[in-house]
Amino acid sequence: MSVNQSGGTAVHIKGLTKSFGSTTALDNLDLDVPVGQMLVVLGLSGSGKSTLLRSLNGLVPPSAGQVEVLGCDVVAARGKELRELRHHVGFIFQQFGLVGRVTVLENVLSGALGRIRFPRFGVLAYPKRLRLEAMENLERVGLGEKAFQRADTLSGGQQQRVAIARTLMQRPVMVLADEPVASLDPESSASVMNLLLRICQEDHLTVISSLHQVELALGWADRMVGLRDGKIVLDTPASETNQATLMEIYRRGVGEVEPASMTVNSAPKVLVAPGLVGPA
Ligand SMILES: Nc1ncnc2c1ncn2[C@@H]1O[C@H](COP(=O)(O)OP(=O)(O)O)[C@@H](O)[C@H]1O
Numbered sequence: 001m002s003v004n005q006s007g008g009t010a011v012h013i014k015g016l017t018k019s020f021g022s023t024t025a026l027d028n029l030d031l032d033v034p035v036g037q038m039l040v041v042l043g044l045s046g047s048g049k050s051t052l053l054r055s056l057n058g059l060v061p062p063s064a065g066q067v068e069v070l071g072c073d074v075v076a077a078r079g080k081e082l083r084e085l086r087h088h089v090g091f092i093f094q095q096f097g098l099v100g101r102v103t104v105l106e107n108v109l110s111g112a113l114g115r116i117r118f119p120r121f122g123v124l125a126y127p128k129r130l131r132l133e134a135m136e137n138l139e140r141v142g143l144g145e146k147a148f149q150r151a152d153t154l155s156g157g158q159q160q161r162v163a164i165a166r167t168l169m170q171r172p173v174m175v176l177a178d179e180p181v182a183s184l185d186p187e188s189s190a191s192v193m194n195l196l197l198r199i200c201q202e203d204h205l206t207v208i209s210s211l212h213q214v215e216l217a218l219g220w221a222d223r224m225v226g227l228r229d230g231k232i233v234l235d236t237p238a239s240e241t242n243q244a245t246l247m248e249i250y251r252r253g254v255g256e257v258e259p260a261s262m263t264v265n266s267a268p269k270v271l272v273a274p275g276l277v278g279p280a
């Protein structure tokens with residue numbers, strides 16, 4: 001599959017619906033994402049964020065609708081074509097997905113498995129050029145000195161940085177991140193999002209990240225899309241919104257309890273960690 005970003009569109013979604021039995025996870029969704037955009041998808045748990053992200057690399061086959069990513073018709077794509085798409089699209093998970101008992105460097109190297117012919121076990125089984133590239137990517141996420149430590153000895157924030165370095169080994173043109181900082185403390189969350197933003201800007205990557213921390217999204221995104229019950233209920237440039245407006249998308253029926261972290265402050269308050277806005 002050759003990456004086709006012609007027309008400047010990275011993602012084109014039309015009428016996307018996904019049902020799981022009687023649950024409609026995505027409901028007739030339309031969304032276009034231009035190349036190079038940093039898009040944050042906001043929404044309560046169960047609003048369809050993961051299903052949307054997973055639809056973009058073919059992990060979730062839609063019930064109806066069109067999904068095109070980097071010029072690939074994801075709905076029609078099979079086998080080799082899907083593997084190639086996933087090679088161009090990095091995926092960052094909430095739970096990092098590292099192999100804890102092997103070294104940080106080997107975890108990073110495993111990101112290059114799509115670029116080499118045979119599975120490799122152990123750092124020395126990889127060609128030297130890839131080992132050097134993996135070290136460079138580790139330096140890029142600020143963890144060069146941790147290369148030979150077991151991955152499970154690192155903090156959560158450090159592990160997510162390793163996962164970012166691993167994704168860079170794919171040389172992706174697009175990154176999908178599904179609540180990448182949901183299991184981190186606020187300080188680590190800000191620093192991981194800041195790092196992701198800087199790298200993606202430097203490499204001109206298109207990024208779609210789900211988040212449920214509104215304050216992080218405000219410091220990070222070009223554009224925000226709010227999901228509720230599988231529908232887009234908000235689509236706005238980040239520069240034209242504020243926390244109070246964004247909190248509206250979390251409001252549910254009267255009488256339902258909102259999670260404590262998502263209550264609306266009386267005065268809009270934007271919490272942006274130092275250095276979070278713009279390239280460092
Ligand atoms: N594999 C699945 N089987 C059945 N229901 C699912 C599955 N995946 C997601 N759902 C349902 O689809 C809805 C959207 O889920 P999800 O996309 O995971 O939301 P979010 O990521 O915003 O929390 C939820 O109601 C969820 O229970």
Ligand SMILES: [Mg+2]
Binds near residue numbers: 050051178179
């Ligand atoms: Mg989810």
